[in-house]
Amino acid sequence: MEGVTDELTCCICCEMFQEPVMLECMHHFCKKCILRFWRGSRTAVSCPQCRRQFDSKNFRTNYLVAGVVEKVRGASTQDFRLRLQRDSAELQQRVRSDFERMHQILWKEETSLVTELQQDEASALEKLESHVQQLNAGLEELEQLISCTQGCLEQLKSTVLIETRGLARSVQIDGEPDISSHFRSARYTGPLQYIIWKKMYKSLEPAPARLTFDLNTAHPNLAVSDDLTSVTEANEQLPVPNNPERFDKCVNVLASQGFSSGRHYWEVGVDGKTKWDLGVAKESVDRKVVVKITPCNGYWTLRLRNTDQYWAGTLPWKRLPIQRKPKRIGLFLDFDAGRLSFYDAEDMSHLLTFRQPFSERVLPFFSTCFNEGGLNSAPLRLCQIGP
Secondary structure (H helix, E strand, C coil): CHHHHHHCECCCCCCECCCEEECCCCCEEEHHHHHHHHCCCCCCEECCCCCCEECCCCCEECHHHHHHHHHHHCCCHHHHHHHHHHHHHHHHHHHHHHHHHHHHHHHHHHHHHHHHHHHHHHHHHHHHHHHHHHHHHHHHHHHHHHHHHHHHHHHHCCCCCCCCCCCCCCCCCCCCCCCHHHHCCHHHHCCHHHHHHHHHHCCCCCCECCCCECHHHCCCCEEECCCCCEEEECCCCCCCCCCCCCCCCCCEEEECCCECCCEEEEEEECCCCCCEEEEEEECCCCCCCCCCCCHHHCEEEEEEECCCEEEECCCCCEEECCCCCCCEEEEEEECCCCEEEEEECCCCEEEEEEECCCCCCEEEEEECCCCHHHCCCCCEEEECCCC
């Protein structure tokens, strides 16, 4: 059923077809979506998917597809309930598995640390017992010396000349062992939670991706930092080669790292900006033309406009009810599941999710947008997450 639903999804609005129509190129769209896409075009129009041009705004209603859509929508409640239960069980298993992995790490570290502490306790007790035995031996020797001294004193009463050999002997006892130093060790009294967090970080799955900007894709007006982690719009074009990978029409740039499988997470600093676009793009997107940044053109994005207005990059744009202005955006890509999610990276509150299968390799996508006379001059920053 999921595969059928994907085939019946409009690539403009990313929803199931409403009044599906077919163009001459055989691609299907919602009637309202294609009319909205063509709005303002008085001459030739084109297909949003294959870019084929047509002389007029002609299409025809596909009643067969419309019928299939209605049947899919009218699937039995029982089927939906079973699918919901199955999906819920899978998610519960994943949540348990993720927490079990963290529990195992914590249990291993706790066991190791408690074992070391017990060993240090045993060692300290052994030293203390040895010191007590030494004290007892010294006391016994001291009692003998006192007894000998008293005997000599008794002899003094009856004679003047006595032998006092051994009276000058001293009792040797080592100093008290510093047992408490074992338990004042930084191993036990340091920032334990932070130490364990650093160890847990190495086991994160997916581990935060360490991205860099690809200079070969950056629009000529974009200035990228020497470490390739910060980008801002320059006041004038930079002297860069006109290579095929470069965006020519819009102030866009891609990451050097791309993904064709697996799960990946990265964060982008957006503090101080009034406009930006973030997401992923197909590797094959045409970088030499102006296109609408939408899924049907190979872009899945979250957008900021007018300082505090957040939009899903669909066609048409969809306004998102985001109240707090994020300073960092977290992006989670599950390529195999066809899912891209956006989060406020400060508290990991969910902002937006796209669900659509990816047909080819995708790369992290960034647009600084124009600096608006300095109002939007703050850079986009790739956050290098880690201890």
